[in-house]
Amino acid sequence: xxxxxxxxxxxxxxxxxxxxxxxxxxxxxxxxxxxxxxxxxxxxxxxxxxxxxxxxxxxxxxxxxxxxxxxxxxxxxxxxxxxxxxxxxxxxxxxxxxxxxxxxxxxxxxxxxxxxxxxxxxxxxxxxxxxxxxxxxxxxxxxxxxxxxxxxxxxxxxxxxxxxxxxxxxxxxxxxxxxxxxxxxxxxxxxxxxxxxxxxxxxxxxxxxxxxxxxxxxxxxxxxxxxxxxxxxxxxxxxxxxxxxxxxxxxxxxxxxxxxxxxxxxxxxxxxxxxxxxxxxxxxxxxxxxxxxxxxxxxxxxxxxxxxxxxxxxxxxxxxxxxxxxxxxxxxxxxxxxxxxxxxxxxxxxxxxxxxxxxxxxxxxxxxxxxxxxxxxxxxxxxxxxxxxxxxxxxxxxx
Numbered sequence: 108x109x110x111x112x113x114x115x116x117x118x119x120x121x122x123x124x125x126x127x128x129x130x131x132x133x134x135x136x137x138x139x140x141x142x143x144x145x146x147x148x149x150x151x152x153x154x155x156x157x158x159x160x161x162x163x164x165x166x167x168x169x170x171x172x173x174x175x176x177x178x179x180x181x182x183x184x185x186x187x188x189x190x191x192x193x194x195x196x197x198x199x200x201x202x203x204x205x206x207x208x209x210x211x212x213x214x215x216x217x218x219x220x221x222x223x224x225x226x227x228x229x230x231x232x233x234x235x236x237x238x239x240x241x242x243x244x245x246x247x248x249x250x251x252x253x254x255x256x257x258x259x260x261x262x263x264x265x266x267x268x269x270x271x272x273x274x275x276x277x278x279x280x281x282x283x284x285x286x287x288x289x290x291x292x293x294x295x296x297x298x299x300x301x302x303x304x305x306x307x308x309x310x311x312x313x314x315x316x317x318x319x320x321x322x323x324x325x326x327x328x329x330x331x332x333x334x335x336x337x338x339x340x341x342x343x344x345x346x347x348x349x350x351x352x353x354x355x356x357x358x359x360x361x362x363x364x365x366x367x368x369x370x371x372x373x374x375x376x377x378x379x380x381x382x383x384x385x386x387x388x389x390x391x392x393x394x395x396x397x398x399x400x401x402x403x404x405x406x407x408x409x410x411x412x413x414x415x416x417x418x419x420x421x422x423x424x425x426x427x428x429x430x431x432x433x434x435x436x437x438x439x440x441x442x443x444x445x446x447x448x449x450x451x452x453x454x455x456x457x458x459x460x461x462x463x464x465x466x467x468x469x470x471x472x473x474x475x476x477x478x479x480x481x482x483x484x485x486x487x488x489x490x491x492x493x494x495x496x497x498x499x500x501x502x503x504x505x506x
Contacts, residue, residue, distance in 0.1 A: 193228030
């Protein structure tokens, strides 16, 4: 390899390859190839910065060496990151999640603390490989974590590693090549017409009657309906602006801190519900005005549509628990609060709303996603259409 004429030192980017043998404890020989290169001089010591790479074959190492020395020659070479996976995860969650919702950050931190760091935290970031990550995912499944949980863990790790790629700590994302367990979508269980009738009867006079009915006939998510504020209710135009949701994060001493955050996809949407819904909201406005007068100085002016009698936000778990009690009483113990949203979507499609309108009202990212979720409804509508056509054919053919 060429040497600097005056100093006799290796030129920056210079490289060499050699074959190496290691004798294991069982006496077997393991052979591999090692490439060595320099990337300049340490400004403090004046000594060469020497590095090594390894591979199973001479050709593999030669290819890696060509890529690295080319980067050195072009001035775009970055030294390998010396952080461990655990150290990088800490840096990532502290410095690179500024535009992420607090509730999401809390979820990320939980995945990192409970799963990622215990399994991979001690490994060097630059030494992390796809097989190592795949083994980790497989272990999670064997320990009983659901496919959805494994997918969530992968989502956090993949984002963190992708950021490491973006800033040059990694050449590629080793989690890209991993396979995940298949997540099977849970069967939707919207309320049918009879169940909705029974629900309407059971909820009459309930403290959360208006809340439940507005949810059922608008399809809003629980956080969205609990985070609905009066400035987003336009009685004149008969419309609602869905712009935020009520969320909580766990603070000190496991104390829950509630706050208003942006919607799930971060986008605003305007819906025009049935007059029935707007009438319910007018009654809620009057009811809340009475509460305000009764509470006096104790009233908290949260601006929320659904509050307790002091103007404070409702607790999501309480709303859910009361809902479960109601549906058990009418023989639907498996129904979830989110099924009110599904019930709205199915009813809207069956009533003749086009998929694009349903998508917009639900706040889905695409109409394709709405079709994917509620495709079984459109299939039923096609069968109904076929039945109607069959009746028409019989009527004109005399059969």
